[in-house]
Amino acid sequence: MSRSVKLAVIAGDGIGPEVVAEALKVLEAVTQAEPVDFDLTHFSLGATRFLETGDVLTDEDLAAISAHDAILLGAVGGVPGDPRLKNANIERGLLLKLRFSLDHYVNLRPSVLFPGVPSPLGDPGEVDFVVVREGTEGPYVGNGGAIRQGTPNEVANEVSVNTAFGVERVVRYAFEVARNRPRKRLTLVHKTNVLVFSGSLWQRIVAEVGAEYPDVAVDYLHVDAATIFLVTNPGRFDVIVTDNLFGDILTDLAAAISGGIGLAASGNINPDGRFPSMFEPVHGSAPDIAGRQLADPTAAILSVALLLNHLGLQDAAARVSAAVTADIVARSSTDAARATSAVGDAIVTRLTDTPA
Amino acid sequence: MSRSVKLAVIAGDGIGPEVVAEALKVLEAVTQAEPVDFDLTHFSLGATRFLETGDVLTDEDLAAISAHDAILLGAVGGVPGDPRLKNANIERGLLLKLRFSLDHYVNLRPSVLFPGVPSPLGDPGEVDFVVVREGTEGPYVGNGGAIRQGTPNEVANEVSVNTAFGVERVVRYAFEVARNRPRKRLTLVHKTNVLVFSGSLWQRIVAEVGAEYPDVAVDYLHVDAATIFLVTNPGRFDVIVTDNLFGDILTDLAAAISGGIGLAASGNINPDGRFPSMFEPVHGSAPDIAGRQLADPTAAILSVALLLNHLGLQDAAARVSAAVTADIVARSSTDAARATSAVGDAIVTRLTDTPA
Ligand SMILES: CC(C)[C@H](C(=O)O)[C@@H](O)C(=O)O
Ligand SMILES: CC(C)[C@H](C(=O)O)[C@@H](O)C(=O)O
Numbered sequence: 001m002s003r004s005v006k007l008a009v010i011a012g013d014g015i016g017p018e019v020v021a022e023a024l025k026v027l028e029a030v031t032q033a034e035p036v037d038f039d040l041t042h043f044s045l046g047a048t049r050f051l052e053t054g055d056v057l058t059d060e061d062l063a064a065i066s067a068h069d070a071i072l073l074g075a076v077g078g079v080p081g082d083p084r085l086k087n088a089n090i091e092r093g094l095l096l097k098l099r100f101s102l103d104h105y106v107n108l109r110p111s112v113l114f115p116g117v118p119s120p121l122g123d124p125g126e127v128d129f130v131v132v133r134e135g136t137e138g139p140y141v142g143n144g145g146a147i148r149q150g151t152p153n154e155v156a157n158e159v160s161v162n163t164a165f166g167v168e169r170v171v172r173y174a175f176e177v178a179r180n181r182p183r184k185r186l187t188l189v190h191k192t193n194v195l196v197f198s199g200s201l202w203q204r205i206v207a208e209v210g211a212e213y214p215d216v217a218v219d220y221l222h223v224d225a226a227t228i229f230l231v232t233n234p235g236r237f238d239v240i241v242t243d244n245l246f247g248d249i250l251t252d253l254a255a256a257i258s259g260g261i262g263l264a265a266s267g268n269i270n271p272d273g274r275f276p277s278m279f280e281p282v283h284g285s286a287p288d289i290a291g292r293q294l295a296d297p298t299a300a301i302l303s304v305a306l307l308l309n310h311l312g313l314q315d316a317a318a319r320v321s322a323a324v325t326a327d328i329v330a331r332s333s334t335d336a337a338r339a340t341s342a343v344g345d346a347i348v349t350r351l352t353d354t355p356a
Numbered sequence: 357m358s359r360s361v362k363l364a365v366i367a368g369d370g371i372g373p374e375v376v377a378e379a380l381k382v383l384e385a386v387t388q389a390e391p392v393d394f395d396l397t398h399f400s401l402g403a404t405r406f407l408e409t410g411d412v413l414t415d416e417d418l419a420a421i422s423a424h425d426a427i428l429l430g431a432v433g434g435v436p437g438d439p440r441l442k443n444a445n446i447e448r449g450l451l452l453k454l455r456f457s458l459d460h461y462v463n464l465r466p467s468v469l470f471p472g473v474p475s476p477l478g479d480p481g482e483v484d485f486v487v488v489r490e491g492t493e494g495p496y497v498g499n500g501g502a503i504r505q506g507t508p509n510e511v512a513n514e515v516s517v518n519t520a521f522g523v524e525r526v527v528r529y530a531f532e533v534a535r536n537r538p539r540k541r542l543t544l545v546h547k548t549n550v551l552v553f554s555g556s557l558w559q560r561i562v563a564e565v566g567a568e569y570p571d572v573a574v575d576y577l578h579v580d581a582a583t584i585f586l587v588t589n590p591g592r593f594d595v596i597v598t599d600n601l602f603g604d605i606l607t608d609l610a611a612a613i614s615g616g617i618g619l620a621a622s623g624n625i626n627p628d629g630r631f632p633s634m635f636e637p638v639h640g641s642a643p644d645i646a647g648r649q650l651a652d653p654t655a656a657i658l659s660v661a662l663l664l665n666h667l668g669l670q671d672a673a674a675r676v677s678a679a680v681t682a683d684i685v686a687r688s689s690t691d692a693a694r695a696t697s698a699v700g701d702a703i704v705t706r707l708t709d710t711p712a
Contacts, residue, residue: 144553154520197500224608252580
């Protein structure tokens, strides 16, 4: 008897639908021989939907999505500067609302420099680390405010909220990730010399939880120093744990040095399993190249690997990763730019050629 | 008649005294023929002083420093993890206290990749931009707090404070800098899609002040995207204006790609002239290599160039820059590591060989 997984698909805006189409192709191919059926529900959400209906994410949308086992998201966001979207903030109203409502407290972002992939760093040696970014606290909580807006006396505040509860659970997750990797090394990144309150909370929790993980080596870097190491010695990193904002910044830089944002996958995970986790490429909707089969679907396909892992389908996940790696290695020896669907097809072919 | 400049010198900790010694050598050499006398007061401040007296920066220290025309600072901070410094936070108590008390609202950090200097990016083309980092607001204000500290119910908040007054003055300064550069281009870096309150304040002010500078081209980048461009296309930047925390992060990354933190100079400037401005290398005190003549004094010497510029001694500043550039180009063709003082001496020789 095969298990059924209810998957909510949010293709989104711009290149979102194109890359999601390839991700679903791969998902179908790799699970053909697995005892699992994916039952897909497509949700039309994002800038396009907002322009049609005026809604970003209704309570009904949220309830319907919550009733699924997992979510695959392409990309959301309209054309930058579109006046009709001026007050919409699709990112906050959709992406962040999903992450917060579904308690995605782990934002998992692996960075691997695949063989043959060009890096702006030339040949930086082996790059294989993962950022565990907190997803439900920090400066992302939206607890700011402003007075005297629009006047010369305006004061605009942002509040970063950090709780022992919230930090502990993501730090523990990061220690688990570190324990299960060969190098077993965890780096806390923060700015403890300036953000002293949140900084000491993070440091205390890492020390406390770390006592339960004597096999994991822990060190600490200020966020500014971490950016230096990311470009001078990325091989020093194994697992990074950090807050929501620092994680946002570090993972874009990490993607840039390991082959670009076109290869970076991510999981917004609710490890408790109370809510569906969401898998998405790190890249945005890139409206400038949308609809022309120019987008690289690799990040979306690698997000499928993260999804499969999360569902306990480790073998299928490994097969997707292997097929993607093989495709990436092959593409570096040819100059021909391929259509979005050609990349998906090539990866599907590799999967079919090497059955489970 | 020669003008007298009262210079407060804070050599500080670790490699601070070594690099400041070279900076002062260069200052003396370059101003020999200028109608200016430097009247130096040495302040013993930093971790060493704290360990001796228990004081970080007293009101008397601050008053005495304020009575000077400018400040040259080496580096402050003790050995990381030194238990005697556990509750001291020299960075906050000294460096940030000076920046805030002396209203250093412009933190000016140029990034230039000098010819022949190795970059982790290989050959990224011309890199020549300057970050205008706000210095007295943002998440650096220390307006955070925590409740139930040390318990599982701790909540630790940090407040980023941004005012129209504070943003306007630094943005205006950045527009002036941009107007006086050949490319006349200003990039605002923020995270407006998440930090909506402070983000809209920054965007509004940039738009308003920008209307007075029609000759300056303005664009905007999210901070995460900015890190990508810094490693994939640093040549796109001319002047960056950003808040205190983003500026901290971006300037370390900027230093890393343009020859390393050993070359990065900075000015903490009070453009109003009500308080002395402070010039310092971006690097820290590096206690691990202190006292062994291993530190590169170039960043401290380039900070002297910024100091001279600030004092209106543009010719002397240009001579220091030229001598440093020549030294940097020469060093790339030799492998010999030089002692800290040898670098200073070499730059002084170049200055003396090419008189004003
Ligand atoms: C779109 C934006 C809100 C989002 C974030 O800041 O988290 C994005 O940059 C990301 O990293 O997923
Ligand atoms: C030492 C620290 C407080 C300081 C800062 O964060 O501003 C440093 O990183 C810098 O950039 O000058």
